[in-house]
Structures are given as structure tokens and as C-alpha cells.
Amino acid sequence: MSNRSKPIITLLALAAFCGSLVSMSNLLSREKILENQTRFAQKKLIEIANDPEVELHAIQPDVYRLESQGKTTGFVFKQSTEKGYNGNITFWLGVDTEGEILGVRIISHKETPGLGDKIETNVSDWIHAFAGASLENRQASDWAVKKQGGTFDQFSGATITPAAVIDGVKTGLVHFENHASSWSEAKDKPVYRTEESFRRGEDDEY
Amino acid sequence: MMSTDYRALAVDGLWLQNPALVQLLGLCPLLAVSTTLVNGTILGVVTLFVLTASNLLISLVKGLLDERIRLPLQIMVIATFVTCADLALQHWLFEIHQRIGLFVALIVTNCTVLARAESFASRNPVRASLVDGFMMGMGFLLVIMVLSGIREILGQGTLFQGLALVFDPQIFGFADADLVIRFNFDGLLLVMLPPGAFLTFGCLLAAKNWLMQNE
Numbered sequence: 001m002s003n004r005s006k007p008i009i010t011l012l013a014l015a016a017f018c019g020s021l022v023s024m025s026n027l028l029s030r031e032k033i034l035e036n037q038t039r040f041a042q043k044k045l046i047e048i049a050n051d052p053e054v055e056l057h058a059i060q061p062d063v064y065r066l067e068s069q070g071k072t073t074g075f076v077f078k079q080s081t082e083k084g085y086n087g088n089i090t091f092w093l094g095v096d097t098e099g100e101i102l103g104v105r106i107i108s109h110k111e112t113p114g115l116g117d118k119i120e121t122n123v124s125d126w127i128h129a130f131a132g133a134s135l136e137n138r139q140a141s142d143w144a145v146k147k148q149g150g151t152f153d154q155f156s157g158a159t160i161t162p163a164a165v166i167d168g169v170k171t172g173l174v175h176f177e178n179h180a181s182s183w184s185e186a187k188d189k190p191v192y193r194t195e196e197s198f199r200r201g202e203d204d205e206y
Numbered sequence: 207m208m209s210t211d212y213r214a215l216a217v218d219g220l221w222l223q224n225p226a227l228v229q230l231l232g233l234c235p236l237l238a239v240s241t242t243l244v245n246g247t248i249l250g251v252v253t254l255f256v257l258t259a260s261n262l263l264i265s266l267v268k269g270l271l272d273e274r275i276r277l278p279l280q281i282m283v284i285a286t287f288v289t290c291a292d293l294a295l296q297h298w299l300f301e302i303h304q305r306i307g308l309f310v311a312l313i314v315t316n317c318t319v320l321a322r323a324e325s326f327a328s329r330n331p332v333r334a335s336l337v338d339g340f341m342m343g344m345g346f347l348l349v350i351m352v353l354s355g356i357r358e359i360l361g362q363g364t365l366f367q368g369l370a371l372v373f374d375p376q377i378f379g380f381a382d383a384d385l386v387i388r389f390n391f392d393g394l395l396l397v398m399l400p401p402g403a404f405l406t407f408g409c410l411l412a413a414k415n416w417l418m419q420n421e
Contacts, residue, residue, distance in 0.1 A: 006272065011275050011278070014270075014279055018286035025289070025290040025294065026293060028297075029296065032297045033293070033296045036300035037300070040301065086308070112308075115398075115399075117305055122301075122370075156395045156398075157398070
């Protein structure tokens with residue numbers, strides 16, 4: 001082997017080794033990771049219903065109807081905002097039939113640990129402040145952190161994250177207003193999605 | 207064959223040449239993730255794994271290392287193990303990964319890992335490199351545990367917050383909240399913020415230097 005080709009071959013061989021190591025870990029963990037993501041999203045979804053009596057019926061991808069004693073009590077749907085400090089913040093928004101918020105739960109985010117992660121329920125109670133709010137009982141200017149004249153607390157050291165969530169929730173309520181009537185008439189689509197499509201938020205044929 | 211002084215390697219990694227306290231390497235993750243003991247410990251353990259594994263592999267192939275490809279090759283090896291660790295974390299500790307995943311990927315840029323590969327593993331026997339990587343990793347782990355423990359107590363008045371995400375306490379008949387120790391004060395915000403990380407770390411450095419002077 002000439003002196004010039006030796007480093008190239010070394011590099012190639014090790015790259016192949018490292019590549020296969022990563023691919024192998026990916027193969028071994030992929031299914032479990034998808035399952036974890038799905039379970040995490042479902043756990044958060046159930047938290048909003050917050051009542052074993054309430055049934056969740058899927059009516060569209062990422063839209064669920066809440067039913068209690070045969071009556072529709074509200075809807076939970078997935079929303080996302082790009083205004084976070086670091087990438088998308090995805091969350092469930094639960095709204096009752098009157099348009100009042102039942103609850104909000106973060107599904108995924110990449111906000112700074114220790115500062116922006118106070119939007120998670122296991123870090124702080126902040127997200128519960130949305131319960132009961134609606135477009136009708138709050139003025140447009142209320143949908144902001146206190147520092148910017150709104151009614152929601154900011155986090156010390158992090159304003160962008162809560163502001164992004166507040167904005168996303170408000171946008172979600174408008175989305176609900178526009179879809180409430182079609183959702184009320186929508187039929188249930190039980191078990192119409194694979195776990196993977198659940199994660200990607202894609203439609204399955206049904 | 208030259209015998210390696212493993213004891214000296216241990217003392218170096220944990221104390222005399224501690225990567226964080228003496229070499230002041232890898233401060234970005236150290237300061238950024240040391241907000242709660244659980245977060246800090248997990249990041250420390252992942253760093254420990256990456257350091258040990260990359261030292262091992264680099265030492266195994268050190269005969270093939272050429273001047274021109276040495277650095278890219280080392281970074282590739284380190285990135286490989288970081289990616290594997292990241293996937294493993296998503297596999298077993300998904301909710302922890304939700305919180306510190308950003309910084310796990312950044313372990314690639316932790317200078318401690320490259321420094322050990324470059325200055326130790328690429329010129330020492332395999333077993334010594336393995337021990338060196340492990341001990342340096344332990345040194346980092348211990349510092350981040352102490353730092354994050356202090357910051358969690360002083361900064362938000364709790365300890366072990368998030369432990370329920372690591373293992374399910376209900377197996378032992380506890381509720382999630384029982385695992386968290388809550389102190390009777392809200393904590394000093396400053397300690398949680400980045401400047402607080404530097405200040406706390408500065409105090410640790412001072413304590414370490416004072417101890418060494420009095421040895």
C-alpha cells in the first residue's frame with residue numbers, strides 16, 4: 001500500500017465502522033423511541049381529559065372529541081408554534097364546547113433546560129394558568145406575558161418561551177372557532193392510524 | 207512491558223488533573239445543565255460513557271492514525287458514540303431526553319473528550335486509555351453532580367426533582383412527589399441563571415484550590 005492511500009483507507013474503514021455502529025443503534029432503538037414518543041403524547045392527551053369518565057374519540061388526525069355520558073364536552077387538538085426560543089413547540093390544546101380552555105400540555109420542545117422548560121407540568125404549574133380562558137372572556141391584549149401588558153406570568157430569565165406558548169394557544173383558539181362546527185358533526189374514526197403516523201402527525205387512509 | 211500506574215490515572219482524573227476543576231474543559235455543558243441534580247447526573251453519566259468509549263476506540267486504532275486524518279477521525283469516533291448515547295437515552299429515558307437532549311448532542315464539542323483522545327488515548331496503551339477515559343469521566347461526573355446539587359438546593363429549594371422520570375417510584379410504593387426533597391424556601395433566582403452557574407462554579411474552584419494549598 002502506498003503511503004498516500006493509507007490514510008484514505010484508514011478513514012474509509014473507520015467511517016464504515018462508525019456508520020454501522022450508528023445504524024445499528026438506530027435499528028435497535030427506533031421502534032422503542034417511536035413508541036415512547038407516542039406514549040408520551042397520549043399521556044399528555046389523557047391529562048387534559050383529566051377524568052376516567054371522559055372518553056376520547058379520534059375524529060381527525062390529532063383531533064379528539066371528548067365525550068362524557070354520551071354528550072360531547074369538548075375537543076383536544078394538536079397545535080404547534082414556531083416562535084419558541086429554539087425550534088417548534090408542539091402541544092395539545094383542550095377546549096370545551098363553549099370555547100373555554102380545558103387544558104394545555106406540551107408534547108415536545110427544545111427550549112433551554114432550567115429556563116424555558118417551565119412550560120412543562122413536571123417543572124412548574126405555569127401551563128395551568130390557561131384553564132378557563134377563552135377568546136371571549138379575555139381581551140386580545142391579555143394574551144401576552146405581564147411584562148408586555150398581558151395577564152400571564154413570564155419566567156425569570158425567559159420571556160420568549162412563555163410568549164410563544166401564549167401566542168400558540170391564542171392561535172389555536174382561533175383555529176378551534178373556525179373548525180368547531182365541522183368537528184361537532186364529524187364521525188368518530190376509531191383506530192385509524194398506526195403508531196408511526198400518529199407520531200408524524202400524518203393521515204392514514206381511512 | 208511498561209507497567210501503567212492506574213492509581214495515578216485515577217488520582218489525576220478525579221482530583222489532580224480533574225477535567226472541570228483543574229483543566230477547566232467542557233464548561234458549556236457543565237454550567238448549562240447543572241440546574242438540577244438529576245439532569246446533571248444523567249449528562250455526566252453520558253459524558254462518562256462517551257469519554258471511555260472514544261478513548262478505547264482511539265487507542266485501539268492509534269497505530270493507523272496519520273497526522274493528516276487524526277483530528278477528523280477522532281471527531282468522527284466521538285460523534286458516533288454521542289449519537290449512540292443519544293439514541294439510548296431516547297430509548298430508555300425518553301422524558302429525561304426531552305429535557306437535556308439538546309446538551310447531549312453538544313457533548314461532541316466537549317473539549318474534555320477530544321483532549322483525552324488527542325493527548326492520551328492516541329499515544330498510550332489500550333487499557334491505560336480505557337482507565338484514563340473512565341477516570342476523567344468520573345471526575346467530570348462528580349463535579350457536575352456537586353455543582354447541580356448545590357444549584358438545585360440554593361436556586362429552587364428542591365433536590366432530586368425529576369427523579370421520577372428516571373425510574374418509576376411506584377414499584378417501591380412511593381408517589382412521584384415523594385422522591386423530591388423540598389426545602390422551605392423558594393430559592394435564589396440568580397443561582398439558576400447562567401451567571402449563577404459561573405458564580406457557583408467559581409466558589410467550587412476556590413474551595414478546591416484552598417483544599418490543595420492546605421494539603
